[in-house]
Amino acid sequence: MRWQAAMSLPIDEGTEMRLCLPAILAARPMAIDFIAGVCHSLAVPVDVEHAVLSAFGEAFNNVVLHSYRDLPGEVEIEVDIARDQLAVRLRDRGRGFDPRQVQPRDEDELPERGLGLFIMMRTMDEVRWYREGDQNVVAMTKRIVR
Secondary structure, eight states, X not given: OOSTTGGGSOOOTTOEEEEEEESXXXXXXXXXXXXXXXXXXXXXXXXXXXXXXXXXXXHHHHIIIIISTTSOOEXXXXXXXXXXXXXXXXXXXXXXXXXXXXXXOOGGGOOSSSOHHHHHHHHSSEEEEEEXXXXXXXXXXXXXXX
16 A cells, blocks of 8 residues: 555644554565655655655664564554654664664765665754663654744
8 A cells, every 4th residue: 555645634743653564675665655645744844854764764774674684573663743843763673773883984984885874863853772662663853944
């Protein structure tokens, strides 16, 4: 199912939306459509939409490729909507990730691969990784300035 039609409904402040998908790269287009649909329904500025989609896409890839690696699983996507910000969380039960284990890189020497964290940190106003019960959580927030 494509999410554009479902996401054309009005979304109010304080709304929380959820989507659960298999943690496979083939599910990425549906996940991206879901986030894009939320952005369109909120009429967020294009630069905010692009930032959120870039960071979200990288976070989704990281869950699939690193947290689950060769394991089957699901990724839960949550979006909290407020008047002045959009919060997106990805939850999984895979291996998890500790950002403290990643060495900082010089912007002038970034390789073709391994840019996901850099993109997430640069495009979002806040990015956090934590455990909640048996789940790994990536929480990202983007302020909306209209």
